[in-house]
Amino acid sequence: MEPKTIVEKIWEQHIVHQEQDKPDLLYIDLHLVHEVTSPQAFEGLRMKDRKVRRPDLTFATMDHNVPTLDRYFIKDPVSKKQMDTLKDNCEEFDIPLADIDHPDQGIVHVIGPELGLTQPGKTIVCGDSHTSTHGAFGALAFGIGTSEVEHVLATQTLWQAPPKTLNVKVTGELGTGVTAKDLILAIIAKFGVRFGTGYVIEYTGDAIRSLSMEERMTVCNMSIEAGARAGLISPDETTVQFLKGKRFVPQGEDFDKAAARWKALATDPGAQYDATVEIEASEIEPQVSWGTNPGMCIPVTASIPNPDTASSQSDKEEIERALEYMGLEADQPITSVKIDHVFIGSCTNSRLSDLRRAADVVRGKKVNSNVKAIVVPGSQTVKLLAEAEGLNKIFTDAGFEWREAGCSMCLAMNDDIVPYGERCASTSNRNFEGRQGNGARTHLVSPEMAAAAAIEGHFVDVRNYTIPSFT
Amino acid sequence: MEPIRQHKGLVYPLNRANVDTDQIIPKQFLKRIERQGFGQFLFYNWRFDDDGTVRENFNLNDRKYDGASILVAGENFGCGSSREHAPWALLDYGFKVVIAPSFADIFFNNCVKNGILPVKLSLSETETLLKRAEEEQFVLTVDLAEEKVYDTSSDFKATFSLSPYQREMLLNGWDEIAVTLTHSSKIDDYEVKTGTVEVH
Numbered sequence: 001m002e003p004k005t006i007v008e009k010i011w012e013q014h015i016v017h018q019e020q021d022k023p024d025l026l027y028i029d030l031h032l033v034h035e036v037t038s039p040q041a042f043e044g045l046r047m048k049d050r051k052v053r054r055p056d057l058t059f060a061t062m063d064h065n066v067p068t069l070d071r072y073f074i075k076d077p078v079s080k081k082q083m084d085t086l087k088d089n090c091e092e093f094d095i096p097l098a099d100i101d102h103p104d105q106g107i108v109h110v111i112g113p114e115l116g117l118t119q120p121g122k123t124i125v126c127g128d129s130h131t132s133t134h135g136a137f138g139a140l141a142f143g144i145g146t147s148e149v150e151h152v153l154a155t156q157t158l159w160q161a162p163p164k165t166l167n168v169k170v171t172g173e174l175g176t177g178v179t180a181k182d183l184i185l186a187i188i189a190k191f192g193v194r195f196g197t198g199y200v201i202e203y204t205g206d207a208i209r210s211l212s213m214e215e216r217m218t219v220c221n222m223s224i225e226a227g228a229r230a231g232l233i234s235p236d237e238t239t240v241q242f243l244k245g246k247r248f249v250p251q252g253e254d255f256d257k258a259a260a261r262w263k264a265l266a267t268d269p270g271a272q273y274d275a276t277v278e279i280e281a282s283e284i285e286p287q288v289s290w291g292t293n294p295g296m297c298i299p300v301t302a303s304i305p306n307p308d309t310a311s312s313q314s315d316k317e318e319i320e321r322a323l324e325y326m327g328l329e330a331d332q333p334i335t336s337v338k339i340d341h342v343f344i345g346s347c348t349n350s351r352l353s354d355l356r357r358a359a360d361v362v363r364g365k366k367v368n369s370n371v372k373a374i375v376v377p378g379s380q381t382v383k384l385l386a387e388a389e390g391l392n393k394i395f396t397d398a399g400f401e402w403r404e405a406g407c408s409m410c411l412a413m414n415d416d417i418v419p420y421g422e423r424c425a426s427t428s429n430r431n432f433e434g435r436q437g438n439g440a441r442t443h444l445v446s447p448e449m450a451a452a453a454a455i456e457g458h459f460v461d462v463r464n465y466t467i468p469s470f471t
Numbered sequence: 472m473e474p475i476r477q478h479k480g481l482v483y484p485l486n487r488a489n490v491d492t493d494q495i496i497p498k499q500f501l502k503r504i505e506r507q508g509f510g511q512f513l514f515y516n517w518r519f520d521d522d523g524t525v526r527e528n529f530n531l532n533d534r535k536y537d538g539a540s541i542l543v544a545g546e547n548f549g550c551g552s553s554r555e556h557a558p559w560a561l562l563d564y565g566f567k568v569v570i571a572p573s574f575a576d577i578f579f580n581n582c583v584k585n586g587i588l589p590v591k592l593s594l595s596e597t598e599t600l601l602k603r604a605e606e607e608q609f610v611l612t613v614d615l616a617e618e619k620v621y622d623t624s625s626d627f628k629a630t631f632s633l634s635p636y637q638r639e640m641l642l643n644g645w646d647e648i649a650v651t652l653t654h655s656s657k658i659d660d661y662e663v664k665t666g667t668v669e670v671h
């Protein structure tokens with residue numbers, strides 16, 4: 001048989017209907033829903049008197065608006081209304097909801113894998129661009145708009161043209177103190193914020209194989225920042241071990257059968273991609289973003305780019321505009337940049353291992369007196385597990401605030417806002433203008449780098465720290 | 472959704488690459504549960520200062536673009552968040568056509584679903600349009616049936632293409648769900664064949 005990529009295999013298994021001059025009608029196995037991008041979709045159903053076809057393949061949670069101090073006190077009445085609306089819609093259409101007071105509540109892309117809803121070979125969608133996160137399991141997972149949310153609710157399908165595939169091959173091994181976050185930032189810095197447009201990325205190579213599931217999620221999460229709607233990794237033993245015993249995966253003998261099926265989905269040797277790029281992991285250093293898109297990233301040892309060295313007039317203007325917004329000088333070493341805030345959280349870096357590694361850095365130290373630092377676990381489950389190991393204590397002893405689960409300062413839809421003109425070292429995925437608050441200046445980093453910046457008050461090379469987990 | 476066959480309108484030039492949907496509609500306006508009324512918040516943080524005063528240096532505030540309905544921008548327009556509030560805001564503000572050398576995939580899709588025509592032209596063609604629209608008030612005709620963009624007063628002519636399916640959708644203003652529901656029996660068959668089991 002002809003060798004196939006995992007994308008081709010999943011695609012073929014999900015075709016409901018094919019017709020000339022039309023995209024394929026694709027079946028959707030799992031539809032995740034949150035409060036921000038769903039109200040208009042439910043309203044659309046009501047207006048046409050339509051039903052949700054498969055409420056049992058749909059799962060909802062609250063995350064974007066959730067307050068992280070007192071989760072039962074939602075100050076903004078518009079936020080509250082949006083959350084109440086989701087609750088009403090889930091009741092009306094019989095959709096399971098991890099509501100604000102539910103132990104499963106958390107960021108939609110954290111809880112899917114945590115509960116085992118996310119599985120290899122599934123087609124997964126959500127009205128959220130970081131749905132690509134679930135690709136870490138070898139699922140075909142992508143973000144959709146609200147019209148498509150309505151379409152999936154009504155039909156459990158989507159019209160989709162078969163995607164092109166892009167192999168991002170990561171050879172070698174990441175150095176000590178260099179994380180999955182640095183890897184994906186370095187990939188986007190190297191190839192740009194649109195190299196993945198029109199493609200589904202498959203991450204391959206030794207460096208990817210040796211990543212844990214949580215690290216793989218960090219990488220796949222930011223596929224959209226490279227322009228790709230989806231990014232995935234062929235399932236292997238690491239995937240299987242992670243899923244074993246999770247609530248919604250098959251149990252016992254059925255699990256072994258599922259595991260065999262999952263592993264068979266992996267891309268066959270010799271399968272063809274539409275394009276391939278390569279990057280060597282050992283050359284990657286810890287990254288810090290300096291500008292207003294995730295491709296504007298440099299190694300922590302470097303200085304901020306000079307617009308005069310740009311290759312085109314439009315690049316030059318883009319750099320100048322970014323420097324102005326960010327309040328930075330060309331050629332300034334990134335380590336000289338002082339910060340006001342640190343945010344450890346978001347669907348990129350708020351899982352237990354992220355918090356463990358950040359805690360390793362801050363253990364026994366104090367947050368710089370000029371810095372306000374918060375840790376926001378990705379889910380209630382992560383929060384409880386972290387507390388059980390005493391991570392919260394390490395953080396609060398150092399001067400961090402320990403918060404409730406949600407999206408929080410990643411997009412500042414709740415009260416966790418970076419004030420105008422202030423600067424934040426953030427473990428999230430987007431440094432767009434105003435992302436963390438109007439006029440806020442975001443620098444994307446790994447949890448380790450964010451933790452070290454919190455202690456020093458400016459960016460530092462975390463590799464110079466003596467940390468138990470580095471040895 | 473309103474069908475769109477041909478559209479003639481004033482061009483507004485947004486000469487920037489990588490305009491993300493966080494800029495098109497900032498997150499503080501995503502809390503509404505309606506589809507309407509987002510136009511007033513379009514490019515909010517570029518149009519207005521922190522205290523709500525109009526930013527004269529942002530060209531959408533230039534009166535000469537009042538009533539513009541065709542937006543021309545740089546590469547990778549609509550990147551970032553999947554929020555459909557972005558096309559809702561563009562449409563509500565009055566834009567019917569967006570022209571750029573490249574678009575982010577989700578945004579492109581979201582436009583089509585809302586009756587906004589996204590037009591991919593070459594980099595040099597968009598640059599020509601940007602330059603002209605910056606210099607003068609400039610009216611362009613976009614013909615979806617013919618897949619052509621042209622200007623009656625000078626000799627700008629360009630062609631574009633859309634997938635046949637998306638073209639049909641826009642030309643007819645179809646309700647996609649209604650179309651899909653005509654295939655219900657196929658969906659039933661698929662579910663039977665694959666034994667799609669309940670997960671919870």
Ligand code: SF4
Binds near residue numbers: 063346347406407411
């Ligand atoms: S954490 Fe940030 S990027 Fe992730 S889903 Fe929430 S808002 Fe979106």
